[in-house]
Amino acid sequence: MSILNKKKDSGSDIASKESGQVSVGKLSDLDAKAAALAKEPDEESKFAKMLKSMPKWRYTALLILALLMTAFQLYIKLVKPMQPWAQIPLHLCFGLVIVFLFNPMAEKAKNKQSKLRNLWWIYDIFLIGSTAFICWYFLSHADALNLRILSVDPMTTLDLTVAFLLLFVVLEAVRRVVSLALFFVILFFMAYAWFGQYIGGIFRFAGMTWPQFCETLMLGQNGIFGSPLSTSLSTLFYFLVFGAFFSNCGGGGVLIDMGMKLSDKTVGGPAKAAVISSGLMGMISGSAVANVSTTGVLTIPLMKKTGYAPEEAGAVESVASTGGQIMPPIMGAGAFIMAEIIGVQYMKIATAAIIPAVAYFAAVFILVHLLAKKKHLGKSGDLHYEGQPVLPRLYRLLPIVVLVVMIFAGFSLPRSAIYCTVLSMIISAISKDTRMSLKKLVETLMEGVRQAANIAIPTAACGIMIGIVVRSGVAVKIAKLIGKSGNSSLILALLVAAAGCLLLGMALPTVAAYLIANTLFCSAIQGLGIAPLVANMFIFYFGVVAQITPPVCLASFTAAGIANASAWKTGWKAFSFAITAFIVPFLFVYRPSILLIGSIGEIAISCVVMMAATFYLAAGVAGYMGKDLTIFERILFFVAAGLFLIPGTVFDVSGVVMGVALVVWCLGLGRKQQKITV
Secondary structure: OOHHHHHHHHHHHHHHHHHOOOOHHHOOHHHHHHHHHHHOOOHHHHHHHHHHHOOHHHHHHHHHHHHHHHHHHHHHHHHOOOOHHHHHHHHHHHHHHHHHHHOOHHHHOOOOOOHHHHHHHHHHHHHHHHHHHHHHHHHHHHHHHHHOOOOOOOOOHHHHHHHHHHHHHHHHHHHHHOOHHHHHHHHHHHHHHHHHHHOOOOOOOOOOOHHHHHHHHHHOOOOOOOHHHHHHHHHHHHHHHHHHHHHHOOHHHHHHHHHHHHOOOOEOHHHHHHHHHHHHHHOOOOOHHHHHHHHHHHHHHHHHHHOOOHHHHHHHHHHHHHHHHHOOOOOOHHHHHHHHHHOOOHHHHHHHOHHHHHHHHHHHHHHHHHHHHHOOOOEOOOOOOOOOOOHHHHHHHHHHHHHHHHHHHOOOHHHHHHHHHHHHHHHHOOOOOOOOOHHHHHHHHHHHHHHHHHHHHHHHHHHHHHHHHHHHOHHHHHHHHHHHHHHHOHHHHHHHHHHHHHHHHHHOOHHHHHHHHHHHHHHHHHOOOOOHHHHHHHHHHHHHHHHHOOOOOHHHHHHHHHHOOOHHHHHHHHHHHOHHHHHHHHHHHHOHHHHOOOOHHHHHHHHHHHHHHHHHHHHHHHOEOOOEOOHHHHHHHHHHHHHHHOOOHHHHHHHHHHHHHHHHHHHHHHHHHHHHHO
16 A cells, blocks of 8 residues: 555544544535545545456456557557547547446446346447447548548438447446536537527527537537547546556655645644645646545644634635646646647646636635634644655655656657656655555556546537537627627626636536536637637636535535535635635736736736735635734725726725735734733
8 A cells, every 4th residue: 555545544534533523413415415425435545446346357358448548549649640530539439448347337236146237237238339339430431531521421321320329328428427417418408409499589590400410429520529539639648647657656645745744833734734735736636526535634634623613624625625726737637628729738828827826825825824813723733744754755756847847848748748657657666665566557557547538538528519519609699698798898798707617617527617618608708809818717717616616516515524514614615715716817817917928027017916916815704814804804805805806007006005004904903902912
């Protein structure tokens, strides 16, 4: 077992002791769901248990598939690329079969010898056979498909059959490994494609015939095999495999320990440790729930013992963990897809995200410090984290350092990830604690391939919705609506787009939410004169923060379960703690220099504005600045931060002056109150 696993196990023990204080019978349905989420093992432990319990034949089949898919991915990147109509479908077909074998319906049968179990295996065999047939079709027809003219050449019976099977297996894979929410959203879009001709108003359109529907989704540029799935093939696979190997070489454990050690003896230390650890882990992990389950079992119990309320401890951890998806150098999968859609290098996306990401984590860091001061928590004292020394293990971070250097040096993203994966294997062999046997190496590869397959499914599924939206003209109609709003007020148009992104983000995974929001809202925002990078970052941010926005906020629910707190209260606490993340997108719309677009002077001014707004917002949310703030004082802090949203030097100066005056006033009153008390 790796050092990281040992730490997680010990943290789980602490968490279970804490959670044992309250009777399960007193929990509401929402709290029971949170408790269930918290009790679920982390992905690494869950995966190891899955491999250990599965039949040998299935283990062998998945091992062969993982090796074949890896060989295929290495071949097209290091040797010679295949035709697009061959390699993209082959990538998806590998992913589909792997998903069906890792998540067979037969596993749901209570009685392993039941006839129902056998029937489910027949169903899964049908799905795998259909996938193989789809794979044969594309490999054997790749040349013909390259020459095919969309909307001119007719769809043959074979084409229609393959399209039907493709749609069916993709939807079934979505239902199994992504979410029912995405499954039903796709069905809604499909219903619109067929019945849109019967509705009235602006969203009415001519509808599609079955051949047009199949051609759009299977052979169109915006269909299943569009740019999102292409990004999964060309980039995401390599980074997900790298992440699996980097974690097993001990790098993840070092990042967690660094965060815990850096804030060990400061005021509100465990809360600051949660912020730093989750930020560092966010550089290699784009999953909010995974970050909570990894660092939360360590930080949340310590935060509670230090004096933070359970809801506050859970909220701090969920907000910090969610920020991982916007933290360079390796952000969430959506950032890689964004680079593909905009047509820029990924490094430009990561570089542009630096200042907003720093502001996000700085806001949470300042907030927990002010809360600690407000609660008179003092330093952590003997509640400090016991872990192995960090310095002797810093070499385990070499793969991530080399990865960043290679990307900045101009190496392609896939090659950088491949080379750093090999480096991670070498690094793991240095210490006996992380040294991997051949079986461990193979299973780590299987883990990375499984994650890649699970990402390939939603990227393909989103192509269904994107194809329908483009073909029906919904995006153009929404652009007109937002454009009309923008004629009267840009902020009103942005609020409409932000609300849409939040709704999608609450129902869908971040990748899916970003892709659909990009199709629906991005062109509309750009039509108001906003640059493509700024418009996409605006949408991406709201898709991310939706993960901590009630009523659907899995990261907050998971943290609430670990903290033994009310899931509903934790969700709303997290929402208020992440207020900066809701303000920042509007800031960089009005100030693109925050995304490093503009002169050095403009960027410097924007940094000052961003930090000032962040500080004022944190003070307003915490309700403390040298003393407990009154409602009126908190409102004034929010107003001071809001002034920066209005373009113009006058408002910038007014915001700075107003904020500084408030800070001086509150600190002065705080000192007087302390003297009187003494």
